[in-house]
Amino acid sequence: MQMSSLTKRVARVSVVTRLWPRSAQEREQGLVGYLFLLPDLIGLGVFWVAPMVFLFYLSLHEWTALSPMTYVGLQNFAELMKDDLWWKSVRVTLVYLGSYMPLVVVLSLLLAVLLNTRIRARNWFRTAFFVPYVIPTVIVGVIWAFMLDPSFGIVNYCFRQILQLPLLSQLGWQLPNQMWLASTTMALPAIIFVDIWKYVGFCMIIFLAGLQEIPAQYYEAAMIDGANSWQLFRDVTVPLLRPVILFVVMISAFRAFQVFDQVYVMTAGGPYYATYTMAFFIYERAFKFFRFGYAAAASTVLFVMILIFTIGQIRSLGTGAAE
Amino acid sequence: MKVVGSIFKRGALYGILLGGVIIVAFPLFWLLSSSLKPGNQVFAYPPALLPREPSLENYTILLSRYPFARWLVNSFVFALSVTGASLVLHSMAGYALARLRFPGRNALFLAVMSTYMVPIYAVIVPRFLIVKSLGWVDTYQGLIIPSIFHAFGIFAFRQFFLGIPKELEDAALIDGASRIRIFVEIVLPLSRGILLTMGVIFFIANWDSFIWPLIITRSKDLWVAQVGIASFRDPQVTLWEYVVSGSVLMAIPGLILFFALQRFIVRGIKTAGIKG
Numbered sequence: 001m002q003m004s005s006l007t008k009r010v011a012r013v014s015v016v017t018r019l020w021p022r023s024a025q026e027r028e029q030g031l032v033g034y035l036f037l038l039p040d041l042i043g044l045g046v047f048w049v050a051p052m053v054f055l056f057y058l059s060l061h062e063w064t065a066l067s068p069m070t071y072v073g074l075q076n077f078a079e080l081m082k083d084d085l086w087w088k089s090v091r092v093t094l095v096y097l098g099s100y101m102p103l104v105v106v107l108s109l110l111l112a113v114l115l116n117t118r119i120r121a122r123n124w125f126r127t128a129f130f131v132p133y134v135i136p137t138v139i140v141g142v143i144w145a146f147m148l149d150p151s152f153g154i155v156n157y158c159f160r161q162i163l164q165l166p167l168l169s170q171l172g173w174q175l176p177n178q179m180w181l182a183s184t185t186m187a188l189p190a191i192i193f194v195d196i197w198k199y200v201g202f203c204m205i206i207f208l209a210g211l212q213e214i215p216a217q218y219y220e221a222a223m224i225d226g227a228n229s230w231q232l233f234r235d236v237t238v239p240l241l242r243p244v245i246l247f248v249v250m251i252s253a254f255r256a257f258q259v260f261d262q263v264y265v266m267t268a269g270g271p272y273y274a275t276y277t278m279a280f281f282i283y284e285r286a287f288k289f290f291r292f293g294y295a296a297a298a299s300t301v302l303f304v305m306i307l308i309f310t311i312g313q314i315r316s317l318g319t320g321a322a323e
Numbered sequence: 324m325k326v327v328g329s330i331f332k333r334g335a336l337y338g339i340l341l342g343g344v345i346i347v348a349f350p351l352f353w354l355l356s357s358s359l360k361p362g363n364q365v366f367a368y369p370p371a372l373l374p375r376e377p378s379l380e381n382y383t384i385l386l387s388r389y390p391f392a393r394w395l396v397n398s399f400v401f402a403l404s405v406t407g408a409s410l411v412l413h414s415m416a417g418y419a420l421a422r423l424r425f426p427g428r429n430a431l432f433l434a435v436m437s438t439y440m441v442p443i444y445a446v447i448v449p450r451f452l453i454v455k456s457l458g459w460v461d462t463y464q465g466l467i468i469p470s471i472f473h474a475f476g477i478f479a480f481r482q483f484f485l486g487i488p489k490e491l492e493d494a495a496l497i498d499g500a501s502r503i504r505i506f507v508e509i510v511l512p513l514s515r516g517i518l519l520t521m522g523v524i525f526f527i528a529n530w531d532s533f534i535w536p537l538i539i540t541r542s543k544d545l546w547v548a549q550v551g552i553a554s555f556r557d558p559q560v561t562l563w564e565y566v567v568s569g570s571v572l573m574a575i576p577g578l579i580l581f582f583a584l585q586r587f588i589v590r591g592i593k594t595a596g597i598k599g
């Protein structure tokens with residue numbers, strides 16, 4: 001009896017010592033390592049990993065504020081397929097992505113290249129374009145909603161003044177009073193513009209950092225070969241900047257897939273759902289109509305779309321940028 | 324001919340840049356100017372570029388009729404406590420992943436990074452339900468604690484610690500110092516720059532945070548300023564005078580941080596962009 005418990009203990013100790021480093025210093029290192037990681041691991045587990053797992057489970061259930069959770073299989077997804085509003089929100093989000101992302105990338109790259117040349121007041125310009133980054137998105141949204149108001153907004157006022165200039169009025173140019181956020185055609189472009197206003201300087205800073213990493217010799221060599229500035233841009237800057245371009249494409253797409261704050265304060269999804277994004281659809285299903293299972297199904301689709309997009313981008317832009 | 328061309332080019336370049344600066348700066352000027360126009364002059368037509376009789380009336384009414392001061396304090400409490408906790412926890416985790424050797428480290432690093440690209444709108448509903456089951460809806464801990472955890476901060480600290488020469492720690496190890504002491508007394512003092520950088524980045528990100536405070540707080544006492552401002556923008560009647568004055572108050576802390584610490588913000592974005 002005593003003997004066997006002793007051998008067991010010896011066996012256990014030897015297993016432990018094999019797994020566990022012998023020196024006290026290494027042991028301490030391991031302990032401190034786990035200790036330091038533990039809070040973050042628990043937090044990421046509870047607030048990211050568990051929700052992720054729970055999401056897929058939830059998407060297969062009907063769960064409202066009134067009824068308990070019941071398993072419905074793929075019914076939520078089937079309902080999504082038939083939900084016109086859902087398809088509308090998918091279209092709005094894809095239009096947003098398709099216009100916002102290229103515009104942000106091109107404009108911020110252009111600004112970065114311009115502000116990487118030797119011009120006067122360069123830092124001053126950089127600072128100016130970067131300022132909107134620290135203004136919260138909600139605030140940016142309300143400022144522009146204020147300026148774009150159809151009746152008293154400063155933007156329409158300026159347009160009217162310009163059109164009254166002698167030459168233009170003689171030409172008979174007429175621009176009807178723009179309804180902006182109240183117009184089904186103008187609301188989405190207006191929101192996209194506002195988000196570009198907020199985000200271009202941020203991406204510009206990333207591009208500037210990338211540009212500064214390009215060794216000057218590359219440009220000198222190309223210039224000796226007689227390249228003009230467009231050729232320098234196309235044949236030196238863009239290829240060498242590829243990983244940074246990929247990064248900006250990814251973060252701006254990530255943002256475009258998840259437009260919410262501006263929509264919430266500028267249009268509330270309207271008019272007539274013209275700005276009803278997927279994030280807004282998810283928000284309203286869950287927190288206005290309390291259909292958690294249905295919202296989870298929509299979230300799952302959004303997640304898969306972003307995943308596919310990400311993998312696609314890394315495949316197409318990432319090749320040759322591996323170093 | 325060539326000289327004329329280059330002068331023309333320069334002019335066009337400055338023209339484009341100045342146009343851009345005006346588009347960026349004018350809305351901020353307009354916000355401030357409008358907030359100083361008393362009452363319904365905010366949306367008088369035609370609009371006056373500058374307030375005829377500048378007044379702080381909008382601000383005084385905003386602060387007396389609505390709990391806006393409380394909302395601003397909440398915004399600060401929220402952003403500052405998330406920032407503080409993030410700095411402590413993520414620097415520890417980053418140090419463990421960069422410097423300490425223990426079984427399973429690489430697997431844990433991959434696990435952390437796998438949460439990096441998960442979109443917030445994918446997890447927002449289940450996360451809300453989890454926080455609800457903890458009984459944290461409409462509480463400060465429900466507002467703050469879930470916002471602390473993000474792989475980006477851990478990753479950024481890890482990258483930084485990988486760049487610190489090991490020899491600095493080795494000397495202390497030979498003297499028999501514990502790992503915790505080395506972290507606190509040698510590594511952290513070397514990290515003042517990155518701590519400040521990440522601190523600013525975390526603060527700005529949480530100052531900008533909207534969807535989580537919106538869904539997790541119910542009582543007005545717990546609202547952050549952004550949620551309060553959004554509540555003034557009712558689809559039927561927007562209380563523009565409070566929207567603009569509240570927005571000025573909300574924009575100021577960000578702008579102060581920006582002009583005081585721009586260098587650090589830029590460095591932080593570079594860390595994220597280039598090495599990320």
